[in-house]
Amino acid sequence: MRNLWIFINRYNAFFFFIIFFAIGVILAVKNNSYQRSVTVNSTNEIVGNVYQNLNVWRKYLNLGSVNDSLAAENAKLRTEILSLQHIDSTKQVTVTDTANIPQYTYLSARVIKNSITLRNNVITINKGSADGIAPYMPVISPGKGVVGLVMDVSEHLATVRSLLHKDTKISVNIKKSDALGSLVWGVGNADITRAFVKEVPNHFKVNVKDTIVTSGFSSFPPGIPVGSVTNSSVSTGDNFMSIEIKLFNDFSTLQYVYVILDKYAPEQKELEAKLPHE
Numbered sequence: 654m655r656n657l658w659i660f661i662n663r664y665n666a667f668f669f670f671i672i673f674f675a676i677g678v679i680l681a682v683k684n685n686s687y688q689r690s691v692t693v694n695s696t697n698e699i700v701g702n703v704y705q706n707l708n709v710w711r712k713y714l715n716l717g718s719v720n721d722s723l724a725a726e727n728a729k730l731r732t733e734i735l736s737l738q739h740i741d742s743t744k745q746v747t748v749t750d751t752a753n754i755p756q757y758t759y760l761s762a763r764v765i766k767n768s769i770t771l772r773n774n775v776i777t778i779n780k781g782s783a784d785g786i787a788p789y790m791p792v793i794s795p796g797k798g799v800v801g802l803v804m805d806v807s808e809h810l811a812t813v814r815s816l817l818h819k820d821t822k823i824s825v826n827i828k829k830s831d832a833l834g835s836l837v838w839g840v841g842n843a844d845i846t847r848a849f850v851k852e853v854p855n856h857f858k859v860n861v862k863d864t865i866v867t868s869g870f871s872s873f874p875p876g877i878p879v880g881s882v883t884n885s886s887v888s889t890g891d892n893f894m895s896i897e898i899k900l901f902n903d904f905s906t907l908q909y910v911y912v913i914l915d916k917y918a919p920e921q922k923e924l925e926a927k928l929p930h931e
Contacts, residue, residue, distance in 0.1 A: 667691050695876055748826050751888065758914040760784060762792075764907045765810075769817060769845050776801060776813040778910060786811045791873040791913045798878040798901040799823060799836070800910050811912075818846055824849055824870040827880055832857035834867055834896065836879060845904050848880060850896040858883035874913065 661668065762784075766777035780786050792800040792813050801815040814821055823836040827850075834850035850865055863882040864915055867874025884897035 656808055664733075674872075710876050714917075741747070744828060756916055758916070759911045760914060762786075762811075762910050767904070767907055772831060772843070773819055774815040774817040774904075775804065775898055776815050776907065776910075777913070778813060779809070780813050780912065781807050781809045781811050783808050784916055789872055790915075790918075791871075791904065792910050793873075793877055793913065794902050794910050797903070799873065800902065800904075800907070801907060803912065808820055813910070815904065816848065816900070816902070817843075823873060823879075825854070825865050825869045826858065826868040827859060827882075828864040828866045830857050830863075832859070833870070834865075836865070845861070846900055847883070848898055848900055850898060852893045853896055855892055856893050859894070861885060872913075874915075874916070874917070 667684075702790050724757055760780060762778040762780040764776055768774045768776075778792075786803060786806050788803050788805040788806060790806075792803060794800050799816055801813045801818065801821060804812045804814040814885075816836075817821070819839045821836075821838065824833065825836045826833050832853050834853040836848055838848045853859065857884055861882050861884070863885075865879045865881065866871040867875055867877040867879065876922035878901050880900040882896055883899045885894075
């Protein structure tokens with residue numbers, strides 16, 4: 654306290670100057686319209702710039718929640734588009750109940766863990782059984798194609814068997830010719846950007862850059878893009894050929910995915926379980 658008084662006594666002239674200067678400015682602004690308007694305008698500009706900068710930071714900090722809401726909105730739009738694509742245009746369709754649920758529903762989820770360097774790669778997402786997720790549901794990425802299949806589910810989380818997994822096998826076809834094949838990964842050097850379509854009949858003509866899509870014969874809806882042909886001359890030496898493709902997905906940058914809920918999947922699984930196994 655003694656040092657504080659010594660400091661004030663030593664610089665009392667400076668403090669008095671500041672006080673009287675502030676009083677002078679206040680009186681000048683208060684009693685003169687021109688000075689008042691200039692001060693108000695300057696203050697508004699400064700405050701506006703401060704708020705603008707704060708808003709920039711606030712928007713940056715809120716990017717996570719914004720991305721979540723955009724992913725949810727995209728999932729809703731994808732569901733609507735997919736339901737429209739499956740309307741049979743050869744029949745007259747009259748919509749009488751707007752509460753009708755389409756066969757496929759998209760549910761957005763955020764990737765919280767992802768491996769790409771293993772022989773059997775697994776992805777963890779932030780949605781689980783509480784959100785309607787169940788094993789074997791297909792998973793795709795926003796606009797890029799197949800990601801994998803749901804493997805195990807807890808209440809709020811789920812693991813996905815990535816396409817980059819030796820046990821993942823998906824029915825696909827060549828979009829141009831509808832030739833069927835099985836999509837697998839890990840053949841050869843296990844490049845995360847490449848995969849193979851096996852069991853394609855040799856009599857089909859396959860060209861480089863032909864698009865590969867899901868066939869609809871596995872868990873995935875038909876027509877979901879997978880990749881494009883990079884080598885059509887790989888042959889297994891029998892009636893079938895193996896085609897190398899470049900995947901549309903970049904698995905190293907996955908942040909959001911869509912889980913596809915098929916309302917007929919439980920019924921189909923139950924029905925097919927009754928078939929004889931030979």
